[in-house]
Amino acid sequence: MTTAAEIARNDAALPVDDLRLDHVEFYVEDLDRASAHWTEHYAFTPVGTARGPHHRALALRHGRTLLILTQGTDDDHPATAYVQQHGDGVARIALRTADAAAAYEHAVARGARPVAGPAPQAGPGTPTAAAVSGFGDVVHTLVERGDSDDLPPGFEPLAPAAPAQAADGPGLLEIDHFAVCLEVGELADTVDHYREALGFREIFEERIAVGAQAMLSKVVQSRSGDITLTLIQPDPEAEPGQIDDFLKNHGGSGVQHIAFSSPDAASTVRALTRRGVEFLTTPATYYELLGRRVALRRHDLDTLRSLNLLVDEDHAGQLFQIFTRSAHPRRTLFFEVIERLGAQTFGSSNIRALYEAVELEMSRRNGPGL
Secondary structure: OOOHHHHHHHHOOOOOOOOEEEEEEEEOOOHHHHHHHHHHHHOOEEEEEEEOOOEEEEEEEEOOEEEEEEEEOOOOOHHHHHHHHHOOEEEEEEEEEOOHHHHHHHHHHOOOOEEEOOOOOOOOOOOEEEEEEEEOOEEEEEEEOOOOOOOOOOOEEOOOOOOOHHHHOOOOOOEEEEEEEOOOOOHHHHHHHHHHHHOOEEEEEEEEEEOOEEEEEEEEEOOOOOOEEEEEEEOOOOEOOHHHHHHHHHOOOEEEEEEEEOOOHHHHHHHHHHOOOOEOOOOHHHHHHHHHHOOOOOOOHHHHHHHOOEEEEEOOEEEEEEEEOOOOOOOOOEEEEEEEEEOOOOOHHHHHHHHHHHHHHHHHHHOOOO
C-alpha cells in the first residue's frame, strides 16, 4: 500500500522531473565506417566533431535526433573496451535537464552509481554534464543546457550543409523508445533503479509468450514523457529464445533496438529501402489473418503486404511498425520504424500474430496429417 509520505514525495517537484532525451552515443570500432552507415542509409547529417588524446567522435543529426559516434584511439578510452566486449553499440543515453548537478546528486542519493561528477562550466552558456549508471554497461550523461540545440561539451560545429534528408529522406522524426534486453533477474531491480534514481514511471507490463518461448517486459518512462525504455528479460521458466541469443552475443544487458517515429511508415520504408536498408519479411499468412484482428484506419492491405509492414491496435489507437534486418556483425542491434495513430503500446500482439502466421504457413507447406 502506498503511504501518505510516498504520495507526497511522488507529487513533489524533483530535480529529475524534467529529464528529456538529449543525444545517444554509440561506441564504434571504425568511426568512418559507422558514419558512412548513418549518412548513406539513414540520411543523418554530420554537424560536429570532437577529438581528444584517446578518442575521436562525430555528431550527426536527423529530425530531432542527435547521435554521437565515438571511436577509442587507444586502450585508455572506455570505447575501446566496450567495443571489444559488445561490438558497436549504444553506450550512453544522454538526458537533458535544467540542473545537472541537482539531478546527479538526486540520482546518486537514491542508488545510482556515480560515473562522473558535474564538470565545471568553461564559461557562460557552456553545457554542464555529469554521468550516472543506467543498465548493463550503458550510462546516462546528464546534460544541462536548457532548450539549446548546441552540441555536447567538447564538440566543434561543422559548417552548415544541406540536410541529407531534405530531398528523399525517410522522415525519421525522433526516437520513440529504446528496447533493452536484461539478464534474468535484473528486470525488477532495473525498474526500481529508474523509478527511484531518475524519477521514471512504470507505464506498462506484460508477459509475451511465443510457443514454448516467453519474455517478461516492463516499460518505464521519464516524467516528461520524452524517454521510454522497454525493458525485457527472458522468462526463466520458458525455453531460451531471441532475448537469450542477444544476451549471449552482446555479452550482457544492452540496447537491442531503437525505434524511430515516422509520420508515414509506408513512405519511410520506401525511402530507407532506396537507401539500401533491408527489412525483415513477413509471412503472407500474416495478412490473411490480419482482418480478424484490426480494421485498418490508415494504409491499405496491399500496401502493408508489399512493404511487410505490421499493424497493431490498443485501447488508444493503432500503430504501424517494421524492423530492419540487423547489419551488426553479431546480429545484436537493429532498428524499428513506428507510426502511431494514437496507440500507446509497442506492438506485442504482432509477435503472437507472426508466430500464428508462421505456424499456418508451415502447416500448409507440410500438408494435412503431417
